[in-house]
Amino acid sequence: NEEIQLASRPEGLPDEHTFRFVSTEMPAPKENEILVKSLYLSVDPYMRGRMREGKSYAAPYSIDQVITGGVVGEVVESKSSNFQKGDIVTGMLNWARYQTVQEGIVQKVNPSLAPISTNLGVLGMPGATAYFGLMDIGQPKEGETVVVSGAAGAVGMLVGQIAKIQGARVVGIAGSQEKIDYLVNELNFDVAINYKDADFKSKLADACSNGVDVYFENVGGEISDEVFKHLNTHARIPVCGAISSYNNKELDLGPRVQTILIKNRALMKGFLVSDYANRFPEGIKQLAAWIMAGKLKYEETIIDGFENTPEAFLGLFKGTNLGKLLVKVADP
Ligand code: NDP
Numbered sequence: 001n002e003e004i005q006l007a008s009r010p011e012g013l014p015d016e017h018t019f020r021f022v023s024t025e026m027p028a029p030k031e032n033e034i035l036v037k038s039l040y041l042s043v044d045p046y047m048r049g050r051m052r053e054g055k056s057y058a059a060p061y062s063i064d065q066v067i068t069g070g071v072v073g074e075v076v077e078s079k080s081s082n083f084q085k086g087d088i089v090t091g092m093l094n095w096a097r098y099q100t101v102q103e104g105i106v107q108k109v110n111p112s113l114a115p116i117s118t119n120l121g122v123l124g125m126p127g128a129t130a131y132f133g134l135m136d137i138g139q140p141k142e143g144e145t146v147v148v149s150g151a152a153g154a155v156g157m158l159v160g161q162i163a164k165i166q167g168a169r170v171v172g173i174a175g176s177q178e179k180i181d182y183l184v185n186e187l188n189f190d191v192a193i194n195y196k197d198a199d200f201k202s203k204l205a206d207a208c209s210n211g212v213d214v215y216f217e218n219v220g221g222e223i224s225d226e227v228f229k230h231l232n233t234h235a236r237i238p239v240c241g242a243i244s245s246y247n248n249k250e251l252d253l254g255p256r257v258q259t260i261l262i263k264n265r266a267l268m269k270g271f272l273v274s275d276y277a278n279r280f281p282e283g284i285k286q287l288a289a290w291i292m293a294g295k296l297k298y299e300e301t302i303i304d305g306f307e308n309t310p311e312a313f314l315g316l317f318k319g320t321n322l323g324k325l326l327v328k329v330a331d332p
Contacts, residue, residue, distance in 0.1 A: 001026045003066045003096035004309055010051055013247050013317060018051070019067075019310040027100040028077075035077035036089060036101050038306070041327040042070035042120040043313040048246040057272055067095040070120045072109065074332050083108070088332065090119045097306055097329060114288065116332075121154055121324030122291070122298035123284050125273055129240060130158035131283040132276040137238035137269050138214040142167030145210055147227050150218030151192065152179035154324035155240060158287070159216045160189050161296050168214070171207045173223060175319040182322060187297060195223050205230065219244045228257045235266040247317060299323025306330075 007020035029035045047069055049056030061067055071093035075083050080103035083089070091106035093099060109119050121127065133155075140146050146163040150156040151172030160170045160183065172183045172192040183192035191207040193200060204226055211232035217224055220242025231237075245251055261268060276283065290296035301321040303312040306329045315321055 001096065001098045002306065003094055003099075004306075005064055005066050006051060006061045008063065009053060010048075010247075011249060014048070014051065014310070014314060016310075020064075021307070024096070026098060029079045029100045032080050032103050033100045034075045034080050034083045034089075034103060034106075035098060036071075036073040036093065036106070037076045037098055038071050038073045038093070038096065038329040039088075039332060040072040040117050040120055040302075041095060041306075041309060041329060042125075043309070043316060043325050043327060044069060044125075045241060045243050045246060045316050047313065048317075068092055069095060070125060071095075072116050072119050073106075086332075088116050090116075090124070095309060111332075114291075117300055117302070117324075117326055117328075118298070120326060121300060122158060122287055122296075126154035126324060127158060127287045128276060128280050128283045129273040130155045130162060131287060132273065132279065133238040133240050133271055134159050134162050134214070134216055136276070137267075137271060138163075138216055138236050140166045140168040140214050143169065144213035145169045145171060145208060145232075146214040146216065147171045147173065147208065147212050147230075148216040148218065149173045149195075149223050149227070150241070150243065151183055151189070152176075152322055153218065154321075156216070156218050157183075157187065157299065157323055158296070161187055162290075163214070163216075164188060165290065165295055169210075171204075171212075173204075173219075173227075179319075179322060201226055211235075214238075216240060217242070221245060225256060228260050231260055231264045231266050233264050233266075235264055237266060237268040239268060239270040243317070300326055302326050302328050304328050 001024045005020045010018045050061045072090045075087040088109040089106035140163045146168040148159045152174040170189045172189045180192040183189040193203045208230040212230045215237045217239045218241045221244035299322045309327045312327045
């Protein structure tokens with residue numbers, strides 16, 4: 001068996017010194033435990049925060065300890081009356097090929113409803129983040145302009161489409177021409193803009209000539225500074241993430257937007273998807289219904305091989321992913 005530990009706290013972008021692969025004994029389940037074989041591991045931006053010392057919104061990972069995150073796996077041995085060999089489960093588990101788990105830690109997944117990987121994406125944490133952040137805080141109305149950054153990622157891609165379903169005009173911001181083309185041609189975003197283009201600012205101004213009613217914030221930094229210039233009166237800003245600063249030693253100064261917020265009586269509200277934990281079933285049910293009705297698309301970028309997990313994680317900061325970034329460890 002094998003697991004991935006945090007070898008050292010990264011300064012800046014994680015590198016080969018950050019992670020350590022360790023061979024371990026094959027674990028055996030005790031009473032009320034199951035043995036889980038990892039099938040998919042989720043790599044998520046918040047995990048970078050957990051590699052820092054001190055509390056972010058989740059407890060920091062400990063040095064020389066196995067890294068944990070969202071996992072979908074298969075029960076290969078069961079000493080629990082609630083699980084059978086062959087069951088598919090998901091939960092916050094170890095970055096390990098195999099692990100024993102207490103029965104209360106994981107939920108069963110019904111593999112006949114949707115591809116099992118979607119439990120880590122559109123029908124899991126990122127889906128709930130997009131749905132509740134946009135619907136509860138953003139509250140987009142028909143004809144309003146919704147801007148979303150990180151627009152071709154797991155959360156952003158769903159945010160833009162949900163805003164379209166609500167009848168809004170959607171402007172997406174992402175980091176490559178391929179992503180821009182995808183957002184406009186495949187997801188029917190009204191406009192998509194590459195923030196790496198030299199004329200990003202003027203393109204954004206053109207796209208937001210009627211102002212911005214909702215800005216779904218995924219990236220922070222200079223992109224946000226630019227979007228804030230176009231806020232309308234009573235704009236709403238769900239603050240979901242700020243990935244542009246996650247590898248910085250010091251967090252960004254700011255917000256640099258007080259006068260803009262005051263002038264526009266705008267609402268800027270940070271949130272955690274866990275705030276909505278008791279409403280997850282409602283959100284996931286709605287997302288699944290939209291998928292079934294052909295109104296919502298999702299993408300997954302799947303990196304093959306447990307040994308490629310660190311590289312996959314780094315992809316989040318390089319923008320290698322379209323939609324949800326996952327590692328495939330094994331077939332069921
Ligand atoms: P994504 O799938 O969006 O992957 C991250 C993307 O961020 C990359 O693909 C890349 O796309 C973009 N990116 C990386 N570096 C930069 C940069 N310096 N400037 C601008 N864009 C950058 O990840 P998720 O959908 O999982 O997460 C999106 C955001 O939502 C993150 O900030 C995350 O922390 C946050 N989040 C918050 C939650 C909450 O509870 N509040 C829950 C889940 C996520 P590109 O090619 O466009 O640069």
